[in-house]
Amino acid sequence: MNTDTLILRRPDDWHVHLRDGDMLAAVAHYTARQFARAIVMPNLAPPITTVAAAESYRNRIRLALPEGTDFTPLMTAYLTDDSDPGEIAHGHAAGVFTAAKLYPANATTNSAHGVTDIANIRPVLERMERIGMVLCVHGEVTDTNVDIFDREAVFIERILEPLTRDFPALKIVLEHITSQQAAEFVADAGETIAATITPHHCLINRNAMFAGGLRPHAYCLPVAKRERHRIAVRAAATSGDAGFFLGTDSAPHPRGAKESDCGCAGIFNAPYALEMYASIFEEDGALDRLEGFASENGPRFYGLPLNEGTVTLQRTETKVPDVLDAGEAQIVPFLAHETLGWSVRHQSPSSSRT
Numbered sequence: 370m371n372t373d374t375l376i377l378r379r380p381d382d383w384h385v386h387l388r389d390g391d392m393l394a395a396v397a398h399y400t401a402r403q404f405a406r407a408i409v410m411p412n413l414a415p416p417i418t419t420v421a422a423a424e425s426y427r428n429r430i431r432l433a434l435p436e437g438t439d440f441t442p443l444m445t446a447y448l449t450d451d452s453d454p455g456e457i458a459h460g461h462a463a464g465v466f467t468a469a470k471l472y473p474a475n476a477t478t479n480s481a482h483g484v485t486d487i488a489n490i491r492p493v494l495e496r497m498e499r500i501g502m503v504l505c506v507h508g509e510v511t512d513t514n515v516d517i518f519d520r521e522a523v524f525i526e527r528i529l530e531p532l533t534r535d536f537p538a539l540k541i542v543l544e545h546i547t548s549q550q551a552a553e554f555v556a557d558a559g560e561t562i563a564a565t566i567t568p569h570h571c572l573i574n575r576n577a578m579f580a581g582g583l584r585p586h587a588y589c590l591p592v593a594k595r596e597r598h599r600i601a602v603r604a605a606a607t608s609g610d611a612g613f614f615l616g617t618d619s620a621p622h623p624r625g626a627k628e629s630d631c632g633c634a635g636i637f638n639a640p641y642a643l644e645m646y647a648s649i650f651e652e653d654g655a656l657d658r659l660e661g662f663a664s665e666n667g668p669r670f671y672g673l674p675l676n677e678g679t680v681t682l683q684r685t686e687t688k689v690p691d692v693l694d695a696g697e698a699q700i701v702p703f704l705a706h707e708t709l710g711w712s713v714r715h716q717s718p719s720s721s722r723t
Contacts, residue, residue, distance in 0.1 A: 373684040375647060375656065375711070379676035379718065380663035382407040384505070384544050384565045384616030385639065386478075387430060387442070389413050395695035396621050397433045399639040401440035403713055405676045408505065408616070409442045411470055412479035416447035420460040427465070439678075439718035443467040445505060449482050450489040454496040461502045467671065468503040468542070469493070473524075476509050477590040478620065478634060487528060494532075498539040503671055505542045508551065509591055518575065521591050522550040529554070533562065540670070545570065545618040547591045549601035555612050556605065563670045564605070565616025566662075568645035569593070569636045569703055571603040585632040586701045589620065592634075606662060607655035614666035617642045623698035638703040641689055645704070647682050647711040681715040 382404040387397050400407050409430065411417035417426055423444040430442045446457050446469040460466035471490070472483030484490055497504055509520040510527060529543065543551060543564045555564040569589065574596045577587040593599065605613050619642065620635030627633055638645065643663070650659040668675050687709040692699040 372656075375659070375682040376679050377660045377682070378664040379405040379678040379680050379716065380615060380643065381405055381667050381676070382617050382619075382642070383542070383614055383667045383671075384408055384410065384567075384618050386410045386412070386618070386620040386635070388621060389426070389429065391696040391698075392621060392623075393429060394433045395693075396619075396637070396639060396700070397430055398435060398438070400617075400619065401434050401438050402716075403643045403680065405439065405678065405718065406441045406443055406673075408468060409444055411445045411447035412472065412477075414479055416449075416479065416482050417444070418447050418449060418452065418482075419456060420463065420465050423460060423465050439716075445470045447472070447482070448484055448490055448493060450485055452490055452493050454493045457493055457502070458496050458500055461497075461500060466502070468505045469497060470505045470507070472507050473509060473511050473528075476507050476511050480507070487532060494536055494539060498536045501540065501672070503540045503542060505544055508543045508546070517592060518594055521546070521548045521594075525550055525554050533558070537561070542616075542670070544616060545591060546602055546605070547594050548598045552601045552605040556608075556610055558612070560612075563612045563614065563666070565618070565667075566602055566606040566613055567616060567618045567636075568638050568642055568649065569618075570599065571606055571649045572599075572645070572704075574599045585627045585629075586636065586703070586705070588627075588632060588634055589618070589636045590634040603649065603653065607650055607653045607658055609655070609658045609661060611661070611666045611669065613662065614670065615646065615663045616667075621695065621700050623695065624692065624701050625698065627701065636703045637700050640693065640702050641687060641704070641709060643680070643682065643713055644687050644709045644711040648709055651710070678716065678718040680713060680717075682711045683714045684710060685712040685714070686710060687712045
C-alpha cells in the first residue's frame with residue numbers, strides 16, 4: 370500500500386492513563402484528538418474501586434476536555450483482594466464499568482492496593498465470566514527473585530495459563546505485551562484471549578534505557594526487553610491477527626518525577642500515538658492492516674460497535690517537541706526531538722465511511 374493520504378475508521382485506545390487533577394487537564398485532549406474511545410486505567414490514588422468513584426472520575430474526564438469534544442471514556446474497576454462481585458457486576462450492568470483491571474500488588478504505578486493472590490478474587494472472576502465482562506491484566510509477577518526482564522513470561526506460566534484453564538469463557542486482555550512468549554501465547558490462544566500493543570514496545574528494546582547513560586524517559590513497566598522480543602511484539606501488531614489491538618499505555622509523569630533518583634515508570638506517547646503506529650505499519654509493509662489493529666479488533670473483542678467517523682493521516686512530517694507543558698510542570702513525550710513521517714490532519718466523528 371503506497372499512499373500519501375490514509376483514511377481510517379476512527380480508532381480507539383484500549384489502554385491509557387489519563388491521571389487526575391492538573392495532569393488530567395493537561396493530557397486528556399491529546400487522547401481525545403485521535404481516539405473516539407479509550408479504556409481508562411483506574412490506578413489513581415485512591416484507586417477506582419466502586420461504581421460511584423468511576424462515575425465521578427468519568428465526569429472529571431469529560432470536564433477536562435474542550436467543549437464539544439467527541440470522546441467517550443470507558444471506565445475500569447480496580448480489583449483488590451476485597452472486591453465485591455456484586456459491585457463489579459452492578460457497574461457493568463449500569464454501563465459504568467467496561468472492564469475490570471487486575472494489578473498484581475506492587476507491580477507498577479499505584480498498584481499497592483492490587484491483588485496479592487488470584488485465589489482472593491475467584492468469586493469476582495466467576496461473576497465476570499458469567500456476565501461476559503472483560504478482565505484487563507497487567508501481566509507481571511512481583512517476586513523479587515524473578516529477573517525483571519522475565520516477569521511477564523513467568524506470569525504467563527504461573528498465573529495466566531492456569532487462569533485460562535480455570536475460567537475458559539472469561540475474556541482476558543493481556544495488556545502492553547513486551548515479550549515473544551506473550552505474543553506467541555495470545556496468537557495460539559482462543560477467541561477469549563487478546564492483547565494490546567504499545568507504540569514504544571514496537572520501537573525500542575531495553576538498550577534504549579542505557580543509550581549513553583540512564584534514559585528515564587524510556588523506562589516503563591513492563592520494561593522493554595531484548596531485540597528479539599521487540600521484533601516478535603511488532604510482528605504480532607502488524608500481523609493482521611484479530612487478537613492484537615491498539616493500546617498506547619500512555620502514562621504521563623512530570624519531568625521532575627521521571628528525572629529523579631528513583632524515577633517513575635511510564636512513557637507518554639499520547640500526543641502522536643497514531644502517527645507512530647502509522648510509521649510502524651508502513652515500515653513493515655502493513656498499512657493495509659492498520660485499520661483492523663487500530664479501529665476494528667478492539668471493539669469486536671469487547672463487543673462494542675465500530676466507530677462511524679474517520680480520521681485522516683497525511684504523509685507530512687511531524688516534529689515531536691522536546692517538552693510539553695502540563696500546568697506548572699512539564700512532560701517529556703516519547704520520541705522527543707524526533708521527526709515522524711505522518712500527521713493526523715482531520716477527524717470526521719459523525720460521518721459514515723465511504
